[in-house]
């Protein structure tokens with residue numbers, strides 16, 4: 001009988017921005033005007049769709065363990081564990097650490113009801129941009145109002161950075177997570193590194 | 206640059222939106238009964254008024270939802286936005302107000 005060999009293929013995975021790791025390191029700016037970027041690769045991402053008020057919505061909200069966000073900007077849960085971002089009135093994105101086993105529970109919770117549970121983990125990668133100048137970098141190419149009075153920590157919106165559609169998630173006062181689709185990740189990373197460059201020099205009056 | 210109010214997301218830059226043309230163009234009850242001329246009019250002929258116009262917009266870069274708006278084509282000012290299925294709040298040359306707000 002042939003021997004079955006189970007190989008762990010996770011070591012063979014390459015994240016969309018693996019090739020940018022050293023560029024991120026070199027592009028990091030320290031100090032008062034500091035800003036740096038890094039990739040948070042291989043997170044678990046699950047797309048959910050259910051009409052608010054429906055049975056499916058209630059079942060999914062219970063199954064995520066952190067509920068579902070009710071309106072634009074809202075994030076259910078937290079950035080360290082399981083979080084659910086609001087993508088539209090009936091559309092949500094679960095973002096959780098690598099290896100989080102939620103898919104089966106959510107599929108079971110939805111059952112035969114009208115709605116959707118989909119593993120989207122490979123769809124988007126995450127770039128974390130942090131530092132005192134992080135907002136200034138984003139404001140060069142994001143048309144949304146990023147002032148803390150309208151975009152506070154713990155909120156997320158769907159918008160664009162330059163020409164790239166991204167989910168923009170502010171996880172702390174000076175920390176933003178950008179979720180571009182994998183095929184846009186390289187461009188987004190290079191766009192950010194270019195926008196970060198000026199902060200390495202003293203401010204021009 | 207102009208802010209457009211999405212019924213779900215609130216004010217966002219106009220670059221996040223796409224234009225969908227005239228709103229409230231009813232789908233023919235019996236498309237098979239239409240002549241080619243009538244079908245072409247349904248598909249391609251749209252009003253182009255000077256003044257208030259009810260039209261469709263889509264928040265492509267945001268929540269990706271379609272909604273309706275009443276816009277003044279002279280000033281570009283948005284007078285109202287409303288979700289699909291909601292009554293048109295202000296009368297326009299292409300569609301009457303359907304009640305709702307005063």
Ligand SMILES: [Zn+2]
Nearest residue numbers: 211214264268
């Ligand atoms: Zn919207």
